[in-house]
Amino acid sequence: MTISLSSYIHTPIPLASSMKLHRVKAITAAMNIEIHSRKLIKPLVSTPLNRRCYKISIIDEFAPNMNLPLVLFFPPNSKYNLMFVKKLEESLEKALTFLYPLAGRYMEHLRTVDCNDQGIDFIQAQADITVQEILDPKIDPMLINNFVPSKSRVLNHTDAILATQITMLKCGGLALGVSISHRIGDASTVINFLNQWATLSQRDTNVETGGIDFTLFSLSPAQGLPCVEAGFSNLVNDDDYVTKKLSFNESAISNMKENVKLTGKRSTHRLSKVQLVSALIWKAFLGIDHAIYGQPRDSVLVQPVALRQKKEKWYP
Known part of the structure; x- marks a missing residue:
């Protein structure tokens, strides 16, 4: 049971779930999505005490307090079943052993991540829609938000830094949704995480460390700057914005x-x-x-x- 990032179909997703479409003719598919399970996945090996505190850098400090979402769509495959999902869970535990800050909780007042191995969100769902219907140019782009595991723009100390959602599709395909706090990582962090997770899911092997840089604080430490919202709080409430998918x-x-x-x-x-x-x-x-x-x-x-x-x- 393997999952290869080289075979995915990528589609951009809207900035926020509350944005609305205006002056755009779109097909709103009658899609039902059912959440089958929701759990926390923890690292397979506990994080050592000397790595318990991960301090963010000034680069992270400048990032807006929001989540970065990404959805990958995979074509139909007979191997996408419950055993496949179980294999993904097991490989995810191994990946988090090396990417330990992602399984912690962010402490805003300290500008640090408490690497307490509390875990990341792992959601399993089923949707009565096909990959072909999702990729239809006329479909409402807001539909993609259903495959995103987390839409919150505020990161509290109890929130998971990273969330994943596996959605089985009617055609036998699969949607893999990932959402990460921008305060801790960026798009390159997500890609490196997915690559390491994919490597471990393909074969029983040890993943290479160093795919994600957790040393930026030593070079450019945080300075206690106020949170940068970059106008996102006003954007999500403005009905004048249009969401459109470009390819x-x-x-x-x-x-x-x-x-x-x-x-x-x-x-x-x-x-x-x-x-x-x-x-x-x-x-x-x-x-x-x-x-x-x-x-x-x-x-x-x-x-x-x-x-x-x-x-x-x-x-x-």
């Missing part, structure tokens, strides 16, 4: 890169896919803004960077 395939991105290259305005040697897609979307936003106001206005685009992966380059 760019490999050939479309390659064509974009060639078009930029033909203009001769800049070199495409180091132009990433993220830069290309972000520039295209932002150009559309600027065009809409100009059409509304009749003149160009100042604008700002903020692009997050995975600083954890660059730490070794800064401090050889």
Whole structure:
């Protein structure tokens, strides 16, 4: 029983469950989802006392107090059954032995994680919908929120830092939802966690340590700064926002890169896919803004960077 990250189908999910769709024609599927079990998964081996206190860095301190969600959809497979879910639980226990801060609880007043092995949320569910229906371009994007294990934007000292949800689909496929507190990790943390979990679920082996960096505090310790909300608290209550799913395939991105290259305005040697897609979307936003106001206005685009992966380059 294996689960391979190379076979997943990824779809973006909305920023928050309370956001509403306006002026967008969408198909709202009649989906029922049933929670079969909910439990806490703890590390297989207890965390040593000398690692009980994990202090966050200033990078984590700047992160907004919200959860980062991700959903992976896997095509139908006859191996997705109760024994498969049990195997995932066992491999998750092994992964948390190395990723021990994720199984702890965050102490806001101390800016630290109490690595007490209290565990992460593990939810098993069943949904009467297929992968094909979920990936329909006309489907309501808010439907994806049903596969996210945690939607809370406030991290209390009793809340799990990480939550996972395994949802069996009607077609025999599977949805794997993960939600992590942004105060403790970011997108790179989630990907590294999933890779290590997948490695342990595929075979009975020891996972390599060091996939997630837990040493940033020694290089850039927290400074006791106030929580940065970055406007998210106002965003979720504003009915003027529209949620829409966008999809760019490999050939479309390659064509974009060639078009930029033909203009001769800049070199495409180091132009990433993220830069290309972000520039295209932002150009559309600027065009809409100009059409509304009749003149160009100042604008700002903020692009997050995975600083954890660059730490070794800064401090050889």
